[in-house]
Amino acid sequence: MGKQIKRKWKLPIGTIMLLPTNVIMFFLIIIPTILVIWFSVINFQPNLGLNFWESRFIFLENYIKIFQDKEFIYALIRTVGISVVCLAIEFTIGLLIASILTGKIFGKVVLFPILIIPLMIPPIVVGNNFWLIFSANGPINQIISNILNTEFTVSWLSHPTFAMIPIMLSEIWHWYPLTFLILFSGLANVSISEIRAAQVLGANEWQIFRRIKLPKLKGIIAIALVIRMMEALKVFDTIHLLTRGGPGTNTETLSYYLFKEGFQYSRVSYISAGAWIILFVSLLGFSFALRTIFIKER
Amino acid sequence: MSGNKVLVKNATRNILVHIFIYIVIIILMFPLFWMVMTSFKPSTEWVTYPPTWIPREPTLDNYRFIIFGTSGNFVRTYASAVVPYLNTVFISVVATMITIIVGLLGSYSLSRFKSGLSKLISIIMPRMFPPMAMIIPLMIFFQIIHAIDTYWGLIIVYVGFTLPYSVLMLKGFMDGVPKEFTEAAMLDGLSEFKILFKVWIPLIKNGLMTTSLFLLILNWTEYTFALTLSSREVETVTLTLAKLFSNEAGTYYGPQSALGILAAIPTIIFGILIHKYLAYGFTFGALKK
Numbered sequence: 001m002g003k004q005i006k007r008k009w010k011l012p013i014g015t016i017m018l019l020p021t022n023v024i025m026f027f028l029i030i031i032p033t034i035l036v037i038w039f040s041v042i043n044f045q046p047n048l049g050l051n052f053w054e055s056r057f058i059f060l061e062n063y064i065k066i067f068q069d070k071e072f073i074y075a076l077i078r079t080v081g082i083s084v085v086c087l088a089i090e091f092t093i094g095l096l097i098a099s100i101l102t103g104k105i106f107g108k109v110v111l112f113p114i115l116i117i118p119l120m121i122p123p124i125v126v127g128n129n130f131w132l133i134f135s136a137n138g139p140i141n142q143i144i145s146n147i148l149n150t151e152f153t154v155s156w157l158s159h160p161t162f163a164m165i166p167i168m169l170s171e172i173w174h175w176y177p178l179t180f181l182i183l184f185s186g187l188a189n190v191s192i193s194e195i196r197a198a199q200v201l202g203a204n205e206w207q208i209f210r211r212i213k214l215p216k217l218k219g220i221i222a223i224a225l226v227i228r229m230m231e232a233l234k235v236f237d238t239i240h241l242l243t244r245g246g247p248g249t250n251t252e253t254l255s256y257y258l259f260k261e262g263f264q265y266s267r268v269s270y271i272s273a274g275a276w277i278i279l280f281v282s283l284l285g286f287s288f289a290l291r292t293i294f295i296k297e298r
Numbered sequence: 299m300s301g302n303k304v305l306v307k308n309a310t311r312n313i314l315v316h317i318f319i320y321i322v323i324i325i326l327m328f329p330l331f332w333m334v335m336t337s338f339k340p341s342t343e344w345v346t347y348p349p350t351w352i353p354r355e356p357t358l359d360n361y362r363f364i365i366f367g368t369s370g371n372f373v374r375t376y377a378s379a380v381v382p383y384l385n386t387v388f389i390s391v392v393a394t395m396i397t398i399i400v401g402l403l404g405s406y407s408l409s410r411f412k413s414g415l416s417k418l419i420s421i422i423m424p425r426m427f428p429p430m431a432m433i434i435p436l437m438i439f440f441q442i443i444h445a446i447d448t449y450w451g452l453i454i455v456y457v458g459f460t461l462p463y464s465v466l467m468l469k470g471f472m473d474g475v476p477k478e479f480t481e482a483a484m485l486d487g488l489s490e491f492k493i494l495f496k497v498w499i500p501l502i503k504n505g506l507m508t509t510s511l512f513l514l515i516l517n518w519t520e521y522t523f524a525l526t527l528s529s530r531e532v533e534t535v536t537l538t539l540a541k542l543f544s545n546e547a548g549t550y551y552g553p554q555s556a557l558g559i560l561a562a563i564p565t566i567i568f569g570i571l572i573h574k575y576l577a578y579g580f581t582f583g584a585l586k587k
Contacts, residue, residue, distance in 0.1 A: 122561055262430065
């Protein structure tokens with residue numbers, strides 16, 4: 001009996017091949033995640049001189065404190081706001097260009113790669129770009145001055161309310177190619193015969209888009225949304241470069257808030273609690289977004 | 299409507315669409331245009347008002363400054379950007395190679411043996427976690443193993459954080475491999491490794507290239523980890539660029555743009571090479587090719 005079982009036993013090649021992935025994930029993602037849970041329920045500040053295993057257990061105090069912190073709440077609202085506005089504009093631009101480029105356009109072969117260039121540029125260079133054109137002596141002010149016919153010299157990035165505009169524009173500019181690419185591939189999959197049939201029946205462009213193209217794009221839009229949202233929660237590079245969260249705390253997003261609290265004030269436990277709240281909120285957001293899209297489909 | 303009128307209507311519409319899309323493209327390319335122009339401006343034209351759109355006296359001083367660390371009348375406070383640039387090349391290439399090899403094995407296993415959705419979720423989940431929060435435990439971990447400010451430390455982090463992309467993208471491409479090929483190979487008695495390397499990889503050549511170049515772009519453009527886990531000893535090009543902003547001698551608009559362009563050129567080329575398959579890769583195979 002024993003011999004037979006031994007012969008039947010095969011090398012679990014699938015598990016072995018997955019092993020390196022799991023090991024790396026374990027050390028770089030799972031262990032830090034567990035540590036973040038631990039940090040979030042103790043009072044650990046590296047600058048106090050205590051190691052994290054010697055720190056006091058305070059259970060939910062960090063969570064309560066962070067919810068009372070107006071800066072955190074504002075950063076949360078701001079991040080959600082930026083994500084929603086940027087996503088909406090990106091989808092509009094992406095869909096517009098994608099539906100134009102599915103038709104016959106002169107120079108399409110060249111236009112296509114040109115349009116996705118912003119996605120390939122390092123975020124820090126994107127920040128640099130917008131920093132240049134929005135500087136007080138930059139071209140944007142010049143153009144606005146010419147249109148308004150008066151001297152317009154706002155320094156955008158140190159203005160309490162306007163500072164958000166360059167940041168959002170840089171985000172939109174950096175990420176619209178993603179929605180464009182995904183929507184373009186989605187539109188390319190819509191069969192021409194269906195569109196022809198609708199045209200023969202006298203449907204106009206909007207009806208064709210609404211009744212034929214959009215239902216087919218739903219799944220793809222959901223995927224694009226999730227990918228983009230994941231990135232939107234991480235906005236850091238451009239803000240670090242453009243405004244450092246300022247003026248004051250007017251352009252602080254969650255990532256920047258975590259960076260400031262964690263690295264400048266070394267409140268490790270505090271930001272660990274914040275991180276869990278962010279994860280929770282984003283999971284909630286994703287499931288909500290996905291559900292609305294897929295329930296409407298049915 | 300007579301046929302002629304429809305034709306005329308279509309033609310005008312066509313022309314309007316063309317004009318519209320070209321205007322959109324000009325607007326979208328403006329930030330890039332401005333950076334290219336700034337990189338050729340001499341220091342006297344950096345902050346003049348009204349700004350010069352095309353440099354009156356184009357110069358290569360800014361590029362010289364980036365490469366040699368000094369040029370004309372302005373001197374950099376530290377060495378040239380060549381070393382950070384090479385650092386970036388080295389770190390991102392090595393990290394990408396490791397990620398691709400590990401990812402190939404992992405995604406093959408997931409795609410071929412369908413060994414469970416739960417594993418996949420454990421790979422996606424961490425992507426939602428703000429990396430900023432992961433960095434502090436990682437820093438403590440790295441201090442223990444003395445990996446802060448080292449090449450291999452940064453490489454390990456990059457491998458870890460791009461691996462989910464590698465596995466998911468490759469799996470998306472691998473799921474498109476027809477079963478018949480695998481069955482034929484199994485009948486021939488090939489081992490699993492041989493099926494992967496001799497049968498599947500040639501079939502997903504484009505996918506493999508797309509994934510590798512995409513990962514290379516991710517590693518190349520990374521800033522957050524480089525800023526927090528290294529920055530003194532091992533400086534990447536993104537860090538150098540950020541340093542040019544907060545220079546003691548003021549802001550170097552020109553060299554900053556020059557370095558920005560030098561940093562962006564490779565990634566733009568990679569992006570253009572893979573743009574056809576990128577949408578497929580991004581959606582992890584949910585889209586048809």
